[in-house]
Amino acid sequence: MNSALEVLKKHWNYDSFRVPQDAIIQSVLEGNDTFALLPTGGGKSICFQIPALLKPGLCLVISPLVALMKDQVENLKNRDIKALALVGGISFEETSQLLDNCTFGGYKFLYVSPERLQQDWILERIKQLNINLVAIDEAHCISQWGHDFRPAYLKISNLKEHFHVPFIALTATATEKVQEDICSLLQFKNTKVFKKSFNRFNLGYHVIYTEDKITKLKQIFTKNPQPSIVYVRNRKACLEISKQLNELGFSATYYHGGLKSKEKTQNMQLWMEEKAFIMVATNAFGMGIDKPNVKTVIHLQVPENIENYYQEAGRAGRNGEKAYALLLTHEFDIKKTREQFITSLPDKSFLNKVYHALNNYFQIAYGEGTGTIFTFNLQIFCQKYNFPVSKTFSCIQFLDREGILTFNNETNDKAQIQFLIESREIIRYISLNPKDEPIINAILRTYPGIFEQLTAINTILIANKSNTTEETIIVLLQKLQQQDIIELHLFSNDSKIIFNEPREDDYTINRISKHLNNQNQLKIEKFEAILAFVNDKKTCKSVLISNYFGEENETACGICSTCLQQKQDNLKDSTSVITNLLQKSAMTSQELQHSSQLSNEALIFALQTLLENDIIFLNQNKKYQIK
Template identity: 70%
Template sequence: MSKPLDILKSYWKHESFRPAQEEIIENILQGNDTFALLPTGGGKSICFQIPALLKPGLCLVISPLVALMKDQVENLKSKNIKAIALTGNISFEETNNLLDNCAYGDYKFLYVSPERLQQDWVLERIKNLNINLVAIDEAHCISQWGHDFRPAYLKISSLKEYFTVPFVALTASATTRVQNDICTLLQLTNPKLFKNSFYRENLGYHIIKTEDKLNKLRQIYYKNPEPSIVYVRNRKMCLEFSQTLNDLGFTATYYHGGLSTKEKDKNMNIWLCEQAKIMVATNAFGMGIDKPNVKTVIHLQIPENLESYYQEAGRAGRNGNKAFALLLTPEINPDNFKKYFIDNLPHKDFLTLVYRDLNNHFQIAYGDGFQETFYLNLNQFCIKYNLSVTKTFACLQFLDRQGVITLSNSISNKATLQFLLESREVIRYCSLNPNDAEIINVILRNYTGIFEQVTNINTSLIATKSNTTEEKVIDVLKKLESQEIIELKLQSNDITIIYNEPREDNYTINRIVKHLETQNQIKIEQYESMLHFVTDTTTCKSVLISNYFGEEQKEDCGICSYCNSKSKTEVKSVSDSIINLLKNGAKSSNEIENLLSFTTEEIIFAIQNLLENDSIFLNSNNQYQIK
């Protein structure tokens, strides 16, 4: 029988496990429920993937993020490990086929969202599969005190009725309160907690006060030209800062949730290969990213909570070399910042308004909409209904987490067209333009009546059936439009929405609003903790983070902004004492040490600084003297 290390070497090409991985795997293989709290970069997925490969049957993985599921499935497939993800945009028929594959196709991993498990027919199918392990990723989502609470996670514990297999809960960041919630709400049986320290001895957290962030970025990158991530708040800033950094002579690319898969992959590879050293990104960037030599992670705005900040900052210095997490901010008034944050939280009336406008925008009648898919351009929607983009997106995210809708950020193209020429003229065009012919023929075969009336077309479907890219389809359509062969209306959308339940207006809102009020209060508390981290000038930043997550760290890290300022203050104090002493006459180093109550190291360091700054000099008698 293979051993865990054999599997690691064979599939992942690593020679040894990271801290706690092997112990977690052994605990699972012994049939025990397990809780793995491994900070960012700790390699959580291997902890359930290896035991699942060592046991007959299929591992059920519950994950809240479509992008994360797709990423892990693709990684497994690249290792010739059979895996499937049931994402929200898969039809009933395709879902049935995929579950058949799980039953009869020797698959090892089935990824599902917690909302999928609430569909009775899906659960019935899964109950009949040979499940060998249940892995709950992003397990903090089960706790209302977590930073991404999803009520659907509360139903996961019901799986205990059907599967007598080990359950493993995994998360990168959870406070003590959230840890307790995870174990209780998942009904883990005598779980063993495996927890790596939140302390990163090579990572210095720095709060940098500046009114000119761009100039500060320039200074940082002249000093540290190694690979970097810059986190910004929105998509517009991604593009703007990326372009500006390139104009300044640096190499930068960008990444956000609205990019197409092709653009994401292209920009990601440019950064991974270091054709561009700087990745400017929203918080959509980071899942599955393990680039060891990232030197700096820079935040240009204050994140909403320490959980997110810790995960994003933790993408620096994974190779063990000294690295920096830098948060650039102007001088702030905590009360004003908190008020701004609270004003942007959605409340019941605004949520009701957004839900109503969304239904009207899609022309969904009361009681309709169930399992229908719609495409939305968020900015145009907010302009049409005079809504705040930030608050509206927060409402859509909340509706997603409550299971009312499934929300995904991806570029899609909604197109309507009608042919203006007769069919024989179109056929003649195809004979003269063979490169365009296949796309045109696919359109003609799939959309009847397209010569008589304006017709909605699916550019993605056309691309698939003509064995080309969606970009090529759109190029051909624009070419046909320019030659007045078709009348075309093309709209780009950045959000896909699937309705998980029919439109019910007040019933829907009243059912979920209690969670909104609780969520808002928790978000305010988390933001206060984040503000305290930023504004505190009396405590080591690494200590503040460890304490927040319930871990006692007594010693200062020595490399954060607080420790650096403290060190400078201490050096200045020693230097001032030496200067005052030398005002009474020249002294040797032994005399200085005997007359002052500082350590030898502190005195030597201060003397070196004074010499470098030309404040003192060494005279012919080997004594230090003021210039």
């Protein structure tokens, strides 16, 4: 593994691998189909990135989320590794240019969604590339028993006909049933399976019942003023909780999917640099975040399933030091959460209404719409048709997972520009500002008519072509505007919808509705499982999580809320044991310990409690006696 270690040191500046990263990498290098189940923070990406870097050619990475793809591409670029992602919303020409870059540009990683691979022309282009490894990230999405099933994943196995290279499937959360499904559906042969324990020995899971969550947050952060994450359900709560924490004197910032790219980066930086210790966020936050010293992760509402909870809670204590995962709730909160969850699950009838409304809203004719892109505001749409927001959002997410449309729920900065100076003046500007040359050249080569009229440019594409970030592009454009070199119009959209198929009304919904009932039932079962986790006051929380994922574990952690409560109850029971003994006769501490068989801790607790409450006293013979 010397060469692998050299790559690790060169690009990641680590001196050694975590267990079992080295064994997984060796398996891939030996050409095996490999399944890796590594809990959150286990370093999954390195397991396919390093073998891909050690082999000639390009690694094809299949990932379900645009944000996750962007995050990994950005991380690779920061390590001087060439990578790009085929995200939705770019034209045929732009996509073709990016694929050309894969052939001639020395790129090592190409990220695509499974839905993109269903486009024949894209698959044909990818088949011409020198693929050295196929990595399936978030592989639980392939299983209908997984918590985020996506039908497009089922067709990934077809790639085995075209690429005779190793395949690696990676996930952080999968039950035994899902693990078996993944390997079967991907048609893995001679599979090497690697699993890391779900036990996090330094992480204490605590369910805390409280009706005043803000006061409880104040107590928590006063006691542990270290980097923390507070997960909330929606964007509004992000702003409100962050504001309240700042008013209480804590430094907090916030993160949700609706923020502009620039705001996300700024807020993330505040937290990473610990200028703000608390990040209040929706579940849009966390992918690819590597901050080892997070002390506390707090959930203010019950998550939808144990998989999400485990993944989010697991962002605490990655440095191996003691950390806390706290879930704040109360009886009414649980009842309300269950009602909201069940109410938000759409049936076939409501899905049909939403699909028809979307097509009418964007004036798409029957049989048309493929590839069309629209800006979209969920709140305005729901107001127009009098739809409940959460239920409508569930429908749109379902249509996204089924590949009918792509829903990009992130704000994107878009730019329209026109150069106001002649080309020779641009050459002069570049000679004085050589750092800006790659970006300006990329714009000029991609948009030749940019001198004649305002032209919409794709800032993500330009960032890929100039090997920089979208934020850097925006900053440069604003600088050029200030110097009257360009006319610039920036605008942001709440979200974006791309229709992937022609409008076929009832036929479309009838075709996919069979998955809806199964998905709803699975969601209910998983939600009931997280409620059982919350309500169970007898079993160690770590044991409950391990057993849920099929890992046999009967050893209590000793640090979760259940274990600590049982410990406290045992200590309280010790007082009655000591009282009963002393009612018979006075005893020394040694005699009490011998007769009671209590631990030192339990004995000391009992004696201190009884002394403080004036129930016993120490007589002149140095023996404890009932008053």
